[in-house]
Amino acid sequence: MFFALSILFLTTISFSSTGKIDHWSVGNIIITNPTIRFRLDIYSPTTPGSYPVLIYLPGLAGLVPTTCYTTMVTTIAQQNVILIGISKIENIKPEKISIHIATFLEWVMKPNDGATRLFAEHKAVKDVLPNMDRLGFLSHSSAAHSLGQYLNTTCGPLKLIIMMNPVDGIDPFGIVQDFITHPPTPLPFRTPTLIISAGLDNVSIGKKTPACAPNNISNDRWYRSLYGPTFFINLTDYGHADNLDEPFHEASKLMCTPCKGSICHFSQYKTDEATLITSFVHAIFNRDLQQLQIIKTPQIYLQSHVLNKYDLHGYNYTSGGPGGFCTHD
Ligand SMILES: *[C@@H]1O[C@H](CO)[C@@H](O)[C@H](O)[C@H]1NC(C)=O
Ligand SMILES: *[C@@H]1O[C@H](CO)[C@@H](O)[C@H](O)[C@H]1NC(C)=O
Ligand SMILES: *[C@@H]1O[C@H](CO)[C@@H](O)[C@H](O)[C@H]1NC(C)=O
Ligand SMILES: *[C@@H]1O[C@H](CO)[C@@H](O)[C@H](O)[C@H]1NC(C)=O
Numbered sequence: 001m002f003f004a005l006s007i008l009f010l011t012t013i014s015f016s017s018t019g020k021i022d023h024w025s026v027g028n029i030i031i032t033n034p035t036i037r038f039r040l041d042i043y044s045p046t047t048p049g050s051y052p053v054l055i056y057l058p059g060l061a062g063l064v065p066t067t068c069y070t071t072m073v074t075t076i077a078q079q080n081v082i083l084i085g086i087s088k089i090e091n092i093k094p095e096k097i098s099i100h101i102a103t104f105l106e107w108v109m110k111p112n113d114g115a116t117r118l119f120a121e122h123k124a125v126k127d128v129l130p131n132m133d134r135l136g137f138l139s140h141s142s143a144a145h146s147l148g149q150y151l152n153t154t155c156g157p158l159k160l161i162i163m164m165n166p167v168d169g170i171d172p173f174g175i176v177q178d179f180i181t182h183p184p185t186p187l188p189f190r191t192p193t194l195i196i197s198a199g200l201d202n203v204s205i206g207k208k209t210p211a212c213a214p215n216n217i218s219n220d221r222w223y224r225s226l227y228g229p230t231f232f233i234n235l236t237d238y239g240h241a242d243n244l245d246e247p248f249h250e251a252s253k254l255m256c257t258p259c260k261g262s263i264c265h266f267s268q269y270k271t272d273e274a275t276l277i278t279s280f281v282h283a284i285f286n287r288d289l290q291q292l293q294i295i296k297t298p299q300i301y302l303q304s305h306v307l308n309k310y311d312l313h314g315y316n317y318t319s320g321g322p323g324g325f326c327t328h329d
């Protein structure tokens with residue numbers, strides 16, 4: 001496929017950061033033919049070194065910018081994982097997003113361009129190396145559908161995936177019926193996967209409105225379709241969009257049931273979710289069984305109440321596991 005890619009306005013916006021991380025935005029990454037615009041938000045440790053990278057496609061397949069999740073993504077970077085959020089994907093139909101994930105991943109891997117150039121041209125991270133051999137993909141809500149559709153065709157450069165509150169279907173409510181998962185039919189790829197669901201995902205705000213992630217098109221539907229090493233964690237007290245920061249979180253309550261009452265500690269929830277994400281990344285890439293223990297027995301390590309299960313599907317983790325990988329049928 002032919003495409004030309006140029007970065008316009010590479011004047012980046014830096015935000016004040018306490019501690020050892022930096023966040024900057026690149027306003028317009030334009031992939032021409034056809035013209036697609038991405039906005040990138042990069043969160044990175046600033047301590048010199050090489051770090052694994054997560055590409056993040058936020059809720060509503062990138063319509064919600066990564067900056068709506070500042071607490072969670074900042075914590076991820078503080079825990080030594082680089083996160084590159086993609087949003088504001090313009091001029092495209094939701095069902096085409098997987099094609100643009102492909103285009104984006106092809107670009108981000110380029111040795112003299114992509115992530116390498118993003119870091120080389122930003123002073124605050126000049127001795128930080130994004131380790132593109134340790135690349136994962138993080139999604140929220142119906143962004144899982146686009147990721148699933150991409151992986152249905154190819155693994156590309158991805159070596160693990162993490163899906164927060166994954167919905168299958170173009171919209172989170174299941175109004176448009178277009179599924180990539182058909183459990184128990186296996187999806188045609190195997191990769192280490194962490195699914196993080198919320199207990200209130202399938203609770204609707206009112207009798208006449210659908211839940212934000214109805215059970216029959218979400219969470220377990222993915223768990224039962226994935227045949228790589230698959231880990232499932234349910235943060236039982238929280239809701240579908242409780243990982244957003246204010247004021248977006250408040251706005252989300254018009255659609256999605258939030259945690260209610262004195263059990264809710266939203267900042268703790270976002271910290272716990274970030275901890276699960278980075279523990280999984282380090283466990284898989286470093287073949288670190290202690291980190292994996294956090295994923296296998298999360299309740300011992302987290303403040304929030306959790307339920308969990310996992311199915312290794314025959315992959316051997318007795319001494320560290322196979323590392324990051326993705327194989328395709
Ligand atoms: C997923 O890939 C299979 C072939 O492996 C194909 O038959 C199917 O139509 C694809 N699903 C979607 C939704 O594109
Ligand atoms: C998560 O746990 C809650 C509380 O036990 C339960 O109602 C919900 O169905 C669970 N969700 C999933 C996807 O397993
Ligand atoms: C959510 O799903 C679980 C499991 O299917 C079900 O037991 C529970 O009643 C559902 N909750 C609501 C509010 O629909
Ligand atoms: C999921 O459940 C809802 C409500 O029971 C139903 O209307 C819808 O058709 C179901 N969707 C699928 C894909 O099973």
Ligand SMILES: *[C@@H]1O[C@H](CO)[C@@H](O)[C@H](O)[C@H]1NC(C)=O
Nearest residue numbers: 314315316317318319320321
């Ligand atoms: C898993 O790997 C370990 C270490 O390489 C080996 O000792 C053990 O026999 C393997 N288990 C299975 C079931 O293959």
